[in-house]
Amino acid sequence: KAEALLIELKNYQHGKDTTALEQRFEALKQQWAKSKPLDIEVEEKSWQERFTRLSQSIQKRQQKSREYHKTVIHLQNICEQCDKLTNNQVIKTEKVKKLQDKWDKILQPSDSISIFTELNQRFSSVIKILQSNLQQQKKQFNEKNLQLEKLLTELEVAVEAGEMKTAFPLEKQARQLANEISKLSTVENKSAENRLRNCGSKIGKLRSWQNWGSEQGRENLCQQVEDLLNKDVKPTELISLVEKNQTAWKKLGSSGYSADMWKRFDKACQSIHQHYREYLCVEMEQLCENLPEPEITANLVRKAQTDWKQIGSQGNSQELWERFNKACQIAYEPCKIHFETKSNERQQNLVTRQKLCEKLENFIGSTNWEAPNWKEVRRFCHNMENDWRTIGVTNRKDKKITQQRFIDSIGVIKSHLQT
Structure with missing residues (x-):
């Protein structure tokens, strides 16, 4: 072993x-x-x-x-x-x-x-x-270094020209690219680092000057929105002008202004939005007093509700909302009855169409197609098509099914007539 x-x-x-x-x-x-x-x-x-x-x-x-x-x-x-x-x-x-x-x-x-x-x-x-x-x-390291070299040259030109809108994104791209390069190799590019650092320092100084300029711009925007309240302008145009001023405020950046200045600007915007909501309330209340056709009324109510939602929470209050909602409900009440009647009519039309289809199918099943009364068949087919055309509309989801059912049945009869 x-x-x-x-x-x-x-x-x-x-x-x-x-x-x-x-x-x-x-x-x-x-x-x-x-x-x-x-x-x-x-x-x-x-x-x-x-x-x-x-x-x-x-x-x-x-x-x-x-x-x-x-x-x-x-x-x-x-x-x-x-x-x-x-x-x-x-x-x-x-x-x-x-x-x-x-x-x-x-x-x-x-x-x-x-x-x-x-x-x-x-x-x-x-x-x-x-x-x-x-x-x-x-290879990637070398390519990215060339890209960084090009970016730094463009950045330096933009900084020297004081073109901050161009310089800011270029600096961000250059820093991101430099970070990617550092991961690809342990070899440091001291020259590129120094150039990027110098650009960053100059951008910091220019940004401080820009902040001063943006403060003046925000002051002007506050004044413009406050002046809108005293102008004879349609409420819809007022909202459009406020939105333009709000966009301009955002373009100035998310920093470089005091809390008091923001409160001033926001208060002016809120006042105009409140004014617009009051306008929508009056529009709906006047609509209640003189209602047009139900379809027109429904469209006007829906548009007002959409406009109300689009301005978000600005200038809103519980009191205003209840006033607006009450007016909308009163204006829309006759529309409910109208649309319910229309819905019942469409349902009844569906039943009528289904019965017509059943009548066609029964006729096909009960007819002796070996020795039919062709005159009677033609007359029946003609009458069915006329009856079908006189029936009103149905719901869209039902229309396709019943339409195809009718076409299939009438097609069977016509195929017999052609033979």
Whole structure:
């Protein structure tokens, strides 16, 4: 059994776990120790020496297999680290070099063993992929540096000309690009960093001047909106003018003004929106006193409700809302009755059309088409088409179904008439 185990160890694939074989060897040693010695001393000594030699050979082979297995685990770990690295968007050259050094420092057997050959091939393949990715990354690094150089030149020109609307987005793009470049390489571009820093400093100074200018602009906007309240302008035009002023306020930026100035501007805007809501209330109240056709009334109510919603919460109050909503409901009440009547008419028209379809289908089923009264068939077909045209409209969702049902049935009769 020991000889068979030794042969199995020799033939065992190097680098694999030998725990199961080691357990078998331990069991053999215990079995040998428990066996009774031979009576003849010479034979006993010979067998003991033979087992000892086999045990030593097995132990040496096991030790070698354990070392190989440990080496395989180390190599596999490095391969897995390389595989993970290939999935990174940005690869550091230092990491690839470190993995290569780790691999080179591991002592591998000189014999040609399949698992080590496979691992070396795997490592070589993944290193090639990483090198290719590094080359592509280097290409991107160079391209982005050229882009940054161009952006910085444009930024410097814009800053010197005081064109802040152009400079602000260019600075943002340049900083973002510089950040992307820093991730692609550990090499610092001191020249680009200094140029970007100088531009940022100049932009900061210009921004302080711009804030002063925007403060004057906001002061003018406050005055313009306040003056609108005293002008003889239609409410709808007032709303349009306020929206233009609000847009102009936003274009001046989200900073550089005091809370008091914002309250002043907002108060003026709220006053105009309140004035417009009062106008909508009056419009609906006047509509209640002189109602036009239901369809026209419904459209006017819906438009007023849409206009009310479009200005959001500006200039609104619970009192105004209740007043407006009450007027809308009163104006729309006759429309409800009208639309309910129309709905009932459409439903009745649907029933009439369905009955007509049933009549057609029954006629088709009850007619002896081998020997029909063709004159009667033509007359029936003509009457059905006339009756169909006289029926009023139905709901859109029902129209298509009943229309197709009628066409199919009348088509059957006409096909018989043509044969």
